[in-house]
Amino acid sequence: MKAVTTHRFLPTRVLSLLLGRPLGLGAQVKDVSVPSITDNEVLVKVRAVALNPIDFKNIDFFAPRNSAIGCDYAGEVVKVGKKSGQRWKVGDKIAGFVHGGLYPDVGSFAEHLKVDGDLAWKVPEAMNLGVASTYGVPAATAMLSLTYLDISWEDIENGRTFEDDQPTIFIYSGGSNVGLFAIQLAKRAGYKVVATASPRSFDLVKQYGADAVYDYRSSSSIGEIKKAYPNILRALDCFSEGNSAAFCADVLREGKVVTLLDQGKPKKPTVSYRFLMVFTVFGREFQLLAPVGPVFPVIPSDREVISRFYASLSTMSIDIIRCPPTTTIKGGLRDILDGLELLRKGEGRGTKLVVEFDEFQ
Known part of the structure; x- marks a missing residue:
């Protein structure tokens, strides 16, 4: 079969990371063997994929040479x-x-x-496979993030209404793919959602359920949020770069911030950070940029969360959890590389890029 695989040796990837830009040929479409499956796995004919920033970061920096690329998918069991x-x-x-x-x-x-058969979900017949492919890394990250913030899966699955003292969660970068999923899941669990976004995304973030949205670039936003919502104890930083984690900590009276990149220790003693890497759900210890990068342990509880989430998603997805706005490209594997270049240049904001496959050549 044909697949997109990586091409850079470790020294080139390390140098690319230090320079902040990719050097040389990073990935190519090549012929590889069809993977064999274990008793716990299924083999899928891929019909659509959604693109994530981690995909081009793997190509540019993290993935060992000859690694297969791509995370989100939808298709048919064969x-x-x-x-x-x-x-x-x-x-x-x-x-x-x-x-x-x-x-x-x-x-x-x-x-x-x-x-893995327990880490996938059955797509309803009425749903387009391109749309279904968007419920991958961003949706799972949002779900796991809320669990890290002590929001129970039962409250999300069943829906909850607080009669008194409705709790509030703060979501930085609510207009991101993870942010839009997190807003919907938190609202399902009965939480009031306060978010930041760029002004152009205010309407979008509110359409997905946020109760209030603030401009992350405004110097007055932190003070305004603290005045209007003085008792926020939970925050999700969907950007996790620059000052975003510190912004979250400043908004909280006390409590916890979940970040998607390692942000070190907060300066505010009443606030803790917890770093999330969604690939811990697969039950294998792994290392980024091996052998020099950080090692991530096995976390069995993470797998349980996403397994339960996907087991229920078939009945929840259409009416309860909407996917982000999508831009669909009809084509094949080489079109994926073009789409990743758009993400690499920062030109895919405000939409989720999806490639729906025509027949393979």
Whole structure:
């Protein structure tokens, strides 16, 4: 089969990271073997993929040479492992995400993909596969983030209404893909949502459920939020660069900030940071930019959260949890590389790029 694989050796990737820009050929479409599956896996014919910043960052910096690339996917089941047969059958529409960019046989930017049977969800017949592919890394990250902030899955799954003292959560970069999913999940759990965004995204963020939106660039926003919502104890930093984590800590009276990149320790003693890396759900210890980068341990509880989330998503997705606005590209694997270049240049803001595959050449 054909797949997108990485091409850079470690010294070039390290130099690219130090320079902040990619050097040399980073990825290519090449012929590789169709992956074999274990008893707990299913083999998927990939029909659509959604693009994430981590995909081009893997190509440019993190992924070892000859690693398969791509995380988010949707497609059709073509082979079922012995222990996955109770949940899946050949022909089922399936979606989710994988840990692309680390292994030679795991990546969604390919004709076929192997996935863990308990970490995927059954796509409703009425849903387009391109849309279904967007419920991967961003949706799982949002779900896991709220769990890290002690918001229970039961409250999200069943819906909750607080009769008194409705709690508030603060979401930095509410207009991001993770932010839009997190807003909806937090509202489902009964929380009031205060978010930041750029002014051009205010209406979008409110359409997805935010109760109040502030300009993250305004020097007065922190004071205005603290005055209007003095008892915020939870914050999710969906940007996690520059001063975003400190902004979150300043908004909180006390409590916890979940970040998507390591932000060190907060200067505010009553606030703690917790760093989230969604790929811990797959039950394997891994390292970024091996052998020099950080090592991430196995966290079994993370897998349980996403397994339960995906088991219920089929009945929740259409009416309760909307995907971000999407821009669809019809094409093939080489069109993915063009789409990633748009993300690399910062030209994909405000939309989720999706590639729906025509027939492979």
